[in-house]
Amino acid sequence: MASFASLLCAALTQAETLFDYQLQPVQVAEGTWVVPGVPEDFSRSNGGNIVNIGFIETSAGVVLIDTGPSLRYAQQLEAAVARVTSQPIVAAIITHHHPDHWFGNQHFKTLPIYALPETLGAMVNEGDNFADNLYRMSGDWMRSTEPTPANTALADNTLSIGDHTFQLIKLKGHTVADLAVLDTNTGVLFAGDLAFDQRAPTTPHADIDTWLASLDSLGDIDYRLLVPGHGQPAPDDRAIQFTRHYLLWLQNLLRQSAQVGDVPTDVINKPIPAAFQEASLVREELSRSVIHLYPGLEANTLSTHKQGGYN
Amino acid sequence: MTRHVATALIRLLGLVVLLGGSALARSGLERNGADPLDSPMWENMHERFLAGEDYVFDAAIEVIAPSYAEDSLNVPVAFSVSGIENIQQIAVFADLNPLPMVLRLRPVTVAPAMAFRFKLQQSSPVRVAALTDDGLWHVGSAWIDAAGGGCTAPSVGMASGNWTETFGTVNAGFFPRESGNRLKLQIMHPMDTGLAEGIPRFHIEQLQLRNLDDDSLMAELELYEPISENPLLSFDIGAVSGVALEGYDNNANTFTADLVNP
Structure with a gap:
């Protein structure tokens, strides 16, 4: 047992040294693969x-849904794609502007990279800040990565590539613009980060009410498999339910805490309900969400006792 | 030689006071011991902000902060003190901030506890040091990891130019808690550090809280540059339900408001 543990340890150390993400595409439908990430935050061990x-393999070539967190990732993604299909990558569709979903764009910049117009704007505005943070958190895995915003704005409700037609569902709430992509050929719904499963949703650009409404819209879609941005793909709505359940808990917790006069650090340390104790990163994301969402709620509980103004 | 004898006597007296009081259970605390966070700046902090006086690192001072500063401009911190009486003042500082001093509180009738937000330039310890009337500082610490940039950015109000519209507005709320009333008060103010290019230091320096019923002093507070823009400060004020706020900034603007629990 000890030798197995040390072997595993050595293997992991070697992976870090070589900056090998060890990407393993998992086929989830005909001509459709998902490359799963780990249920963790950015780190120097997961890169x-x-x-x-x-x-997705189409008759015109392979379409990527998001491009990953770094240049190295994108290079290794291309190699992983080549292991399962002889078709070249011809396009990418980006679901939203959070950097783990598009920092691989640089490697595919000669191809059409599609995103919603608001997502394009947010990539331009926030890319450098995201890069600062990712270099700090992931270290050398990020080497030579430069934020490269998508190059083609999506205006229509569908996009046809080869023999596949993708339905583009424009939603928001996780960020300013969240694109869900339904492959009408296979019924696979790529929900982006509107849906998380067994991993706490992140809220740095979230509007929870809008997000909840978007989850209702996702639930109305006729799909055969839902691929969440983080968590296991599943043929049912478990990721939608998990995300809705979590967001409602978070929203109620923040509102009730503000009502009774809790300070932010009180809220960060509130108990985690049993329903979420098996999920990843709940304490960490609660702490982050308090920073994102609590100041506004806390300010709303105060009333003006003296009107100011500077002359 | 005489000085050493005197110091030894004072320490002995201090020990007697400690042993004689409620501190008996905590007599294992090491005087002037090593910093549990091993900060390279601790000795410097000790000289600058605690006047080189005796201290103990003491778990009775609870410092609650997130382990990571998600927003370097607004890092929430709360502190409280349990089981220590006769606190003269409380100093809060962050060793590795370019402007380390955050605030000083003299809690007269308010609990020796507060919550606030501050700007953090890089990962740092944050310290809360409570001075008791025997001349000993009781120090609590927390480590906050930060991406950085909190102190050298202009305030949002100054950068957008709209700070004058709300400047000096005082917002407040009273919340009944188990231990009495909690007062949250917010004064709209840019709180510029002077470290952002072309924007001078501009911050609230002094605040006083008085009981509206009898004008008695509840607390005195010194605020420094790292306190976040539009400071929101929380105090546990016991049974008091009306507070007169008075204060001024480093440009001699004054802030007064009567805060009454409706």
């Missing part, structure tokens, strides 16, 4: 491989 990237 940012925390996200589900999808790819």
